[in-house]
Amino acid sequence: MKRPLNLLILLTLFSFSKLYSECVLVPLSLQERVNASSLVVEGIVQSKSCHWNSDQTMIYTKNTFQISKIFKGSQLISTYTIDVITMGGAIGTKAVKVEPELELETGDIGILMLVQKNGEWVPESGPQGFVKIDKHTIESSDVFNTYAAHSIEPLIVSYTKQNIVTINAQLTNVTINSKRAAPSISSISPNTINAGTSSVLTIKGTNFNATIDTSSVQFKNGDDGGLSFIKALKRDYISWSDTMIKVMVRTKAGTGKIRVVIAGNGIANSTDTLKIPYAHLNVVSGDTISYETKEIGMNSSNGITWKMNKRFYDSSGARGAFIRSLERWRCGTYINWDTLGRLNHSAIKSDGVNMCAWDTSSSMPSGVLAQCFSYWSGCFNPNLQWFVNELDIRFRLKPTNSTNWNYTTGNATSTQFHFESVATHELGHGHQLGHVINSAVVMHFAIANGQTKPGLSSNDVAGGTYVINKSGSSVCGKNAHAKLNSNNCAIVAPASNFTMNSAVI
Numbered sequence: 001m002k003r004p005l006n007l008l009i010l011l012t013l014f015s016f017s018k019l020y021s022e023c024v025l026v027p028l029s030l031q032e033r034v035n036a037s038s039l040v041v042e043g044i045v046q047s048k049s050c051h052w053n054s055d056q057t058m059i060y061t062k063n064t065f066q067i068s069k070i071f072k073g074s075q076l077i078s079t080y081t082i083d084v085i086t087m088g089g090a091i092g093t094k095a096v097k098v099e100p101e102l103e104l105e106t107g108d109i110g111i112l113m114l115v116q117k118n119g120e121w122v123p124e125s126g127p128q129g130f131v132k133i134d135k136h137t138i139e140s141s142d143v144f145n146t147y148a149a150h151s152i153e154p155l156i157v158s159y160t161k162q163n164i165v166t167i168n169a170q171l172t173n174v175t176i177n178s179k180r181a182a183p184s185i186s187s188i189s190p191n192t193i194n195a196g197t198s199s200v201l202t203i204k205g206t207n208f209n210a211t212i213d214t215s216s217v218q219f220k221n222g223d224d225g226g227l228s229f230i231k232a233l234k235r236d237y238i239s240w241s242d243t244m245i246k247v248m249v250r251t252k253a254g255t256g257k258i259r260v261v262i263a264g265n266g267i268a269n270s271t272d273t274l275k276i277p278y279a280h281l282n283v284v285s286g287d288t289i290s291y292e293t294k295e296i297g298m299n300s301s302n303g304i305t306w307k308m309n310k311r312f313y314d315s316s317g318a319r320g321a322f323i324r325s326l327e328r329w330r331c332g333t334y335i336n337w338d339t340l341g342r343l344n345h346s347a348i349k350s351d352g353v354n355m356c357a358w359d360t361s362s363s364m365p366s367g368v369l370a371q372c373f374s375y376w377s378g379c380f381n382p383n384l385q386w387f388v389n390e391l392d393i394r395f396r397l398k399p400t401n402s403t404n405w406n407y408t409t410g411n412a413t414s415t416q417f418h419f420e421s422v423a424t425h426e427l428g429h430g431h432q433l434g435h436v437i438n439s440a441v442v443m444h445f446a447i448a449n450g451q452t453k454p455g456l457s458s459n460d461v462a463g464g465t466y467v468i469n470k471s472g473s474s475v476c477g478k479n480a481h482a483k484l485n486s487n488n489c490a491i492v493a494p495a496s497n498f499t500m501n502s503a504v505i
Contacts, residue, residue, distance in 0.1 A: 024100070024368065024369035024370045024417075024422050024425065024426070024447060025100060025125075025126070025127065025128060025143060025367050025368055025369065026367045026368075026369065026399065026400055026449075027128075027143075027144045027367070028125050028128055028366065028367045030131075030142075030145065030155065030156070030159070031159045033113045033124055033125055033128060033129065034071075034072065034113060034156055034159040034160060035159065036113075036115070036124050036125070036366065037072065037073075037113035037114055037115060037124045037129075038072075038073050038076060038114065038115050038116060039070075039072060039073035039076055039077065039112075039113075039114040039115075039116075039121065040070070040071040040072040040073065040111065040112070040113050040114070040156060040160065041065070041067045041069065041070050041071065041073075041082070041111070041112055041114070042067070042068050042069040042070075042071070042109075042110065042111045042112075042133075042153075042172055043065050043066050043067040043068045043069070043109070043110075043112070043171060043172065044065070044066050044068070044107065044108065044109045044171050044172060045063055045064070045065055045104045045105065045106050045107060045108045045109075046064045046065065046066045046081065046106070047063075047064045047106060048061055048062065048063050048064070048089075048104070048105075048106055048286075048287070049061070049062050049064075050062070050089030050090060050091045051089075051091070052091065055349075056350075057349035057350045057351060058087065058096065058348070058349055058350065059087075059088060059089045059090070059091055059094065059095065059096040060085050060086065060087060060088070060089060061085070061086045061087075061088060061089040061104075062083045062084075062085060063083065063084040063085075063086060063104045064081060064082075064083055064084075065081065065082050065083070065084050065112060066080065066081050066168075066171060067080040067081065067082065067167050067168075068166070068167055068168050068169055068170075068171035068172045069153075069164050069165065069166050069167060069169065069172075070164070070165040070167065071111070071153075071156050071157065071160050071162065071164055072156075072160045072162060073114075074165045076116075080167050080168075082121055083120070083121065084104070084112060084114065084121050084122065084123065085120045085121065085122050086101055086102050086103065086104065086122070086123065087101050088101055088103070090283060090284070090285050090286075090376075093377060093378035093379060093380075093384075094375075094376070094377055094378075095283045095375075095376040095377075095378070095386070096350070096373060096374070096375055096376070097281060097283075097373070097374040097376070097429075098371055098372075098373055099371060099372045099374075099426070099429040099434075100126060100127050100223075100368060100371065101126055101127065101371070102123045102126055102127045102129055102130055103127075103223075104130065105230075105231075105287050106287050108130075108132060109132070109133045109135060109171070109172045110130055110131050110132040110133045110140065111130070111131040111133070111140075111152065111156070112129060112130055113125070113129045113130075113131075114129065122365075123365065124365070124366070125365050125366045125367045125368075126364075126365035126366075126367065126368050127143050127223070128142060128143050128144070128367055129365070130142065131147070131152055132228050133152075133172060134228065134229065136261055136267055137149065138150060140152045141224065141227040141228045142224070142227075143223075143224045143227075144224075144227075145227075146227050181206075181207045181265075182207060182265065182266040182268070183205060183206065183207040183208055183209075183260055183262045183265060183266060183267070183268035184205050184206050184207065184268050185203060185204070185205040185258075185259075185260060185268045185269065185270045185271070186204050186205045186206070187203075187204045187205075187272070188201060188202070188203050188204075188258065188270050188272050188274060189201070189202050189204075191272055191273070191274065191275060192274075192275040192276075192277065193249050193274065193275075193276060194249070194276060194277060194278050194279065194280065194463070194466070195219075195222065195249045195250060195251050195252070195253040195254070195276050195278070195279035195280065195434065196249070196250065196251030196279050196280035196281060196282045196290070196292065196434060197249075197280050197292070197466065198248055198292065199248065199249055200238055200246050200247065200248055200249075201217075201246070201247055201248070201249050201258075201274070202244065202245070202246050203217065203244065203245040203246075203247070203258070203260060203270075204243060204244050205243065205244075205260070205268060206242070206243060207242065207262070207265065207268075208240065208241065208242050208243065208244075208245060208260060208262065208268075209242060209262055209265065212237055212240040214263035214264075215260070215261055215262045215263045216231040216232060216260075216261050217231070217232045217236075217237075217245060217247045217258065217259075217260055217261075218230065218231050218232070218258065218259050218260075218261060219232070219249065219250065219252070219253035219254065219256070219258055219274070220253065220254045220255065220256030220257070220258070220274075220437065221252060221253075221254060222252050222253060222254030222255075222276070222279055222434060222435040222436055222437055222445055223252055223254075223434075223435050223445055224445065225254070225437055225445050225446060226254055226255070226256040226437050229259065230250070230252050230253065232247050232248070232249075232250055233250055233284070233287065233288055233289060233290055234287075234288045234289070235288055235289035235290075236248040236249075236250055236290075245260065249274075249276070250282070250290060251279055251280060251281055251282040251284070251290060251434050252279070252434065252435075253274075253276055253279070254276055254279070254435065254436060254437035254445070255273065255274065255275050255276045255436065255437040255438065256273060256274065256437065257269055257270045257271075257272070257273055257274070258270045258274050276436060276437070277436070277438075277459040277462065277463070278433060278436060278443065278459050278460065278462060278463030278466070279433060279434035279435060279436055279443075279463070280292060280293075280432060280433065280434065280463060280466065280467060281293060281374065281429070281432045281433065281434050283376050283378070283386045291378070291384060291385070291386050292386070292470075293374075293376060293386045293387060293388060293432050293467075294385075294386070294387045294388070294467070294470060294471040294475050294481070295335065295387070295388050295431075295432065295467060295468065295471040295481040296387045296388065296389075296471065296474075296475065296478040296479060296480070296481055297336075297478070297479035297480055297481050297482055298354070299338075301336065301338075301482060302336065302479045302480065302481060302482035303335075303336025303337060303338060303481065303482060303484075304335075304336065304337050304338075304354055304391065304481075305337075305338055305339065305340055305341075305354060306322075306326070306337065306338070306339040306340075306354045306355070306356050306391075307339065307340065307341045307342065307343050307353055307354065307355055307356070308322075308339065308341075308342055308343065308355070308356045308357065309342065309343045309344070309345060309346040309355060309356070309357035309358065309360075310342050310343065310344055311346070311357075311358050311360060312346075312356055312357050312358050312395075313342045315358070317405070317407030317408075317419070318358075318395070318405070318407055318419060320407065321407045321408075321419045321420040321423055322339075322356055322420075322423050323339060323491060324409070324420055324454075325420055325423040325424040325427050325454065326338070326339060326427065326491070327489070327490060327491045328424055328454065328455070328456060329424070329427055329428070329431060329456070329464065330484055330489040330490075330491070331486070331489035331490060332456040332460070332461045332464060333431070333461055333464030333465045333467075333468050334465075334468060334483045334484040334485055334486075334489055335431060335464060335467075335468050335481075335483075335484070336481060336482050336483065336484050337427075339356075343355060343357070346358060346359070346360045346361065346394070347361075348363070348371075348373055348392050348394055349392075350375045350389075350390055351390075352390060353390070354390055354391045354392065355392045355393070356392075356393050356394075357392070357393070357394050357395075358394065358395055358396075358397050359394045359395065359396050359397065360397070363394075364394065364396060368396065369395065369396050369399055369417060369422060370393065370394065370395045370396065370422050370423075370425075370426050371393070371394055371426070372391070372392070372393045372426040372427075372429035372430050373390075373391065373392040373393070374388055374391060374429065374430065374432070375388070375389045375390040375391070375392075376388060376389060377389040377476070378476065379475075379476035379477075381475075381476060385475050385476060386475075387475045387476060387478055388430075388432065391430040393423075393426050393427070393430065395419075395422070395423075399416075399417045399449070402415065403415050403416060403417060403449055404416055404417075405417055405419045406418050406419060406452075407419050407420070409454075410452075411450075411452045412449065412450050412451065412452050413450055414449060414450040415449070415450075416449060416450065417447075417449050418447075418451065418452045418453075418454065420454040421442065421447055421451065421452055421453050421454040422447065423454075424442050424454045424455075424456070425442050425443065425447065428442060428443050428460065428464070431463075431464050431467060432467045433460070433463045433464060433467070436459070438457075438459070440453070440457065441453075441456075441457040441459060441460055442454065442455065442456060442457070442460055443459075443460055443463070468481065468483050469483075471483075
């Protein structure tokens with residue numbers, strides 16, 4: 001129920017950078033992001049709410065952000081609370097998940113780099129548009145970098161050449177005062193557990209206190225390789241006592257040491273590493289509760305049919321690589337995927353069609369190579385259940401000004417991104433798998449230029465098999481997903497269900 005461009009890295013006193021592309025993101029330096037932004041502000045996420053676009057084909061999240069400091073663009077705002085719009089969210093029994101996209105949570109503090117589109121503030125470069133400040137160590141991080149405590153401000157000022165406008169510094173000055181015996185963790189069990197599968201982690205130790213409302217268990221963030229921590233959701237806690245905590249491992253959790261943060265009393269870090277082989281995507285409602293999802297039978301064979309927009313279909317290299325990725329998942333987990341037909345549009349929207357397309361309208365944030373959209377629907381039966389109602393994937397036409405796509409099965413060079421590896425990763429999101437922290441596997445949060453890894457590991461297969469096996473029963477009156485087998489998973493041209501229909505539909 002519950003649920004790279006390889007860049008020269010400068011090691012300074014301020015930051016540490018990695019060479020990877022997070023979920024097919026090209027790393028952009030902090031200076032590039034600051035320079036490209038119209039508004040750079042520090043503050044706290046006060047609240048979140050979701051809304052449809054005018055024709056109800058996409059859900060957006062309005063993140064209300066209370067500003068504590070302004071680094072750039074003070075003349076552009078007349079109030080110190082602004083709304084920042086991100087794609088995805090949940091409304092009633094409808095939800096949309098976008099991978100990758102910036103996902104803020106209520107209470108997050110940090111620095112937002114923003115631009116205006118259609119009169120609304122949106123993050124510059126998507127997930128790279130936010131530098132999160134750790135409330136407990138005062139260190140900060142973004143997708144590719146960590147910054148020492150108190151070092152991020154002078155770094156940004158060196159780029160803006162402007163004085164900081166301080167509105168309310170206390171908003172982001174958070175410290176922990178130890179008043180009692182400090183907490184400690186003696187053990188975690190099991191040491192290996194999957195994320196987003198309702199699996200329960202037991203944490204034993206001392207001085208946890210009965211402070212579940214103001215304290216938290218925190219995991220390494222699978223979406224940034226563990227540079228930041230993410231809190232367990234409020235409904236994830238099974239029990240909490242002074243010596244033991246039982247908590248479900250949320251979908252974003254990645255491999256690494258965990259910590260227990262006790263309000264007013266300090267932080268306990270685990271000695272042992274929690275290993276997370278795979279993560280299952282969940283619908284998350286209000287930063288509070290999460291639900292697992294299922295695939296359903298959408299076509300006449302109770303599978304899922306992908307259709308390509310005309311320009312993508314006409315790109316034989318990309319089309320071939322995408323079909324090879326489909327087959328890899330088909331024969332790995334026996335998910336019932338096929339592809340048929342062409343579309344005369346490339347608009348990403350909820351329209352009942354599972355589309356693969358080029359981003360011909362340049363709608364993706366800077367630095368993003370590809371995105372997968374999962375459109376979810378739910379019902380009460382009697383509890384709230386969720387299923388995948390539609391999937392869309394879009395790719396950037398050219399990765400960067402200095403790189404190209406490699407559509408072959410051979411290795412990519414340093415000036416290429418391997419399309420099939422990226423496609424397999426994004427299809428993994430469509431398979432309802434999230435990021436892991438394991439550079440050897442396709443669902444690892446990062447892939448670099450020059451890196452070729454389209455294959456599925458045993459953990460990727462295990463995660464996909466988990467989703468397909470539980471999708472073998474109907475949900476909300478929808479047909480169950482019909483699992484394939486080793487006899488019918490291979491795509492053998494010219495198999496009828498993989499013949500491309502030249503008609504534009």
